[in-house]
Amino acid sequence: MPVQLTATEIEQWLVGRVVAYGKIQADAFTIDTPLAELGLDSVYALTLCGDIEDEFQLEVDPTIVWDHPTIRELAEGIRQRAEE
Amino acid sequence: MTAVATGVGAGTLAPVRAFDAFLGDPADDDAVISTSRSVLLDERSAFPDDEITAVTAFGLQRWYIPAAHGGALTDALVPLLMIRHLARRDFTVAAAHGKTFLGAICAWVADGSIATRMAGLVETGGPVSWGLTERGRGSDLSRSATTAQLGADAVRVDGGKWPINNAVRCRAMTVLARSDERGGPRSLSLVLVDKDEAEPATIGYEPKVASHGLRGANLAGIRFEGSVVGPDTVVGPEGHGLEIVLKSLQLTRPFTTGLSMGAVDRALQTALDAAAVPDGAHGRLLDSPTARRSLGVAVADALLVECLMLVGVRSAHAVPAEMALVSALVKFLGPDTADLLFRDLTRLLGARALVVGTETSGALHPSAFGAFQKAARDSRVVGIFDGNSVVNLNMIVNELPNQLRPAPTPPLAEVLAPLRADAHFDALDTTALRLVTRHGSRLLRSLPAFVDAVDDGRTSRAAVDAARWIGREYTALLVEAETLPRQSQPDPLAFHLAERFALVFGGACALAVHLARADSVPGPLGDSDVWLAAVLQRVANRLGADPVQAPVADALLDAAVRAHAAGSAVTLLGSWTARS
Ligand SMILES: Cc1cc2nc3c(=O)[nH]c(=O)nc-3n(C[C@H](O)[C@H](O)[C@H](O)COP(=O)(O)OP(=O)(O)OC[C@H]3O[C@@H](n4cnc5c(N)ncnc54)[C@H](O)[C@@H]3O)c2cc1C
Numbered sequence: 001m002p003v004q005l006t007a008t009e010i011e012q013w014l015v016g017r018v019v020a021y022g023k024i025q026a027d028a029f030t031i032d033t034p035l036a037e038l039g040l041d042s043v044y045a046l047t048l049c050g051d052i053e054d055e056f057q058l059e060v061d062p063t064i065v066w067d068h069p070t071i072r073e074l075a076e077g078i079r080q081r082a083e084e
Numbered sequence: 085m086t087a088v089a090t091g092v093g094a095g096t097l098a099p100v101r102a103f104d105a106f107l108g109d110p111a112d113d114d115a116v117i118s119t120s121r122s123v124l125l126d127e128r129s130a131f132p133d134d135e136i137t138a139v140t141a142f143g144l145q146r147w148y149i150p151a152a153h154g155g156a157l158t159d160a161l162v163p164l165l166m167i168r169h170l171a172r173r174d175f176t177v178a179a180a181h182g183k184t185f186l187g188a189i190c191a192w193v194a195d196g197s198i199a200t201r202m203a204g205l206v207e208t209g210g211p212v213s214w215g216l217t218e219r220g221r222g223s224d225l226s227r228s229a230t231t232a233q234l235g236a237d238a239v240r241v242d243g244g245k246w247p248i249n250n251a252v253r254c255r256a257m258t259v260l261a262r263s264d265e266r267g268g269p270r271s272l273s274l275v276l277v278d279k280d281e282a283e284p285a286t287i288g289y290e291p292k293v294a295s296h297g298l299r300g301a302n303l304a305g306i307r308f309e310g311s312v313v314g315p316d317t318v319v320g321p322e323g324h325g326l327e328i329v330l331k332s333l334q335l336t337r338p339f340t341t342g343l344s345m346g347a348v349d350r351a352l353q354t355a356l357d358a359a360a361v362p363d364g365a366h367g368r369l370l371d372s373p374t375a376r377r378s379l380g381v382a383v384a385d386a387l388l389v390e391c392l393m394l395v396g397v398r399s400a401h402a403v404p405a406e407m408a409l410v411s412a413l414v415k416f417l418g419p420d421t422a423d424l425l426f427r428d429l430t431r432l433l434g435a436r437a438l439v440v441g442t443e444t445s446g447a448l449h450p451s452a453f454g455a456f457q458k459a460a461r462d463s464r465v466v467g468i469f470d471g472n473s474v475v476n477l478n479m480i481v482n483e484l485p486n487q488l489r490p491a492p493t494p495p496l497a498e499v500l501a502p503l504r505a506d507a508h509f510d511a512l513d514t515t516a517l518r519l520v521t522r523h524g525s526r527l528l529r530s531l532p533a534f535v536d537a538v539d540d541g542r543t544s545r546a547a548v549d550a551a552r553w554i555g556r557e558y559t560a561l562l563v564e565a566e567t568l569p570r571q572s573q574p575d576p577l578a579f580h581l582a583e584r585f586a587l588v589f590g591g592a593c594a595l596a597v598h599l600a601r602a603d604s605v606p607g608p609l610g611d612s613d614v615w616l617a618a619v620l621q622r623v624a625n626r627l628g629a630d631p632v633q634a635p636v637a638d639a640l641l642d643a644a645v646r647a648h649a650a651g652s653a654v655t656l657l658g659s660w661t662a663r664s
Contacts, residue, residue, distance in 0.1 A: 021571055036268040045269065046408075046520045047482050047570055053522075054489070062519040063327060066269040 010075035031071040100165040104662040110173045122174040123454035129299040140209040148185040153203035164342040171346020175462035187212035189332045193514045194320030210255030215245035232261035246305035272325035282311040297461040331517040334407035337415035338396025344422040347463030354456040356648045380637025383644045384618035385425040391593040401509040402502035404516040412479035417586040419467035426460045480582035481574045487524030503600035534595035550620035554591035594619040606658045608646040614639040
């Protein structure tokens, strides 16, 4: 992934994914809304994981989405993983 | 971990043959499982107690326990074929005994001290159940409302599970329960509730479910009202319940094809018996061109399910990280094909397919037709439990982007090695299971290479042409899949695409089995590649191509009739029956 990518940029990307998958309005949630409350079931988390792998060239376990259940936490999780 | 040795094929399956010999000839009323008794018990919705006791005394449950935990499970093909032997005789017995394999599997995936404890339980022969589903919540496991309070000194379970196989008669149950009220996938844990440990008064039951299939099974509900067990009963880490269940399902899904195959074996046996005897004005079905075509196609369907079964169980050993996709493909297409076979044979047998009981029907053994309709009802359960067809299609849809990712395909020999007759495995590596694959299925990705490999000048034109047709379909599907948007609720078109992918995968499985076993498929099926041509034409037909050609269906039927007359099952796998 681009080295300088900030948590905020990752958050923005995740917001875009969530809107695209769930067909929900961007103003209907915040980065602290639990993903589970957005009508996105656990199967969708597996899909999101695939997108994370592609976007950031990372090999992540899908449970990264489960262990970081909000966009803010997930962005931080991705950033840390990318730095490793 | 896994090892591929040579020359051990027949030796690996020796316990399977011994089990078949132990069970005896089902036409014999004194056999461990006799068809006439099965049919009678089913009519009364009575549990097959004596049969289960005998199978437990044989020690089938030892093959449910991995060798690492003191059991006999090394190569999972062994218990799978043992379950198939049971299911060919009596599906209810197979489901009732085999349920312990499913109930215990989360403990093997979790590993550690809970696996040791589970091994001890299974070894006793006491049934272990799997409590996932709850009334009204069905497949949506993440909504489970049963709770588990995980304390330092004890675990307390409250709630209920329904409908559960062996709910009342089980010794213990692996229960999926909510351990964190905040919700989300990390809010569920698994608890092993041993009825010998919990206070009996805290466990209640709901009445036996009257069911269309599996009538005699102990299908019922269970209620936990403050059931307390020790702190060492949590299966895996707290909050990992759903993850462990999803990984376990990747192993149990291919395992259930043994049930489907057993039912299919029974159906073919009845149809081939019936077709060989004159029936009133019709004469013999074997002499009617239309009937011959239907029978030949049914044999092709049966062999497709067998290919899926073999690929499923071997993939679990060889490519566990691909099981998220492979298990869904196998579990969708296997039961779907078995259902189709039963529907077609029902039409062929006519009134006889609906006969119940053990009364004499013409020249056949009295219970033959009663057993057919029992198998027809029972086998439909497979497409429902352990993730229904829609759930599996949904998983396939979610996996399509992974299948599309560019990735190198391993050399053909490496992809085929696990399917060879001399392949042998020592253990299932449950640590390598993943919730999603990186690159989909390598077997599916190898389809174009399989097609090229069978076009070798020795394989029949009929098989090669059908293979080419399926290969083109695969290429077209990949292009279509590229345009699919990723959505949390895929639209119906995506499901349709997933169904076609599953069929193409079925074609890939048949090609792979042929390429890996061309020299070891037993006669009469192995005398030519006609089985391959028939299976591929049938798959292509389901995808929109022409029906199976009459000469191909004819030739396959002849081979099946010869195998059947020799007392063997109609099978591509050599040495798993007592007669082989
Ligand atoms: C004989 C038998 C034995 C069983 N044994 C056990 C057992 O031992 N342990 C256990 O835990 N459970 C057991 N079950 C329960 C079984 O696992 C459930 O039946 C299964 O999970 C499906 O749930 P459901 O029947 O409520 O159907 P639902 O999940 O409610 O599905 C009904 C229909 O809804 C649609 N649907 C569901 N999900 C989706 C989706 N994601 N997208 C689109 N459409 C969807 C489909 O059309 C589906 O066919 C058993 C069931 C039977 C019949």
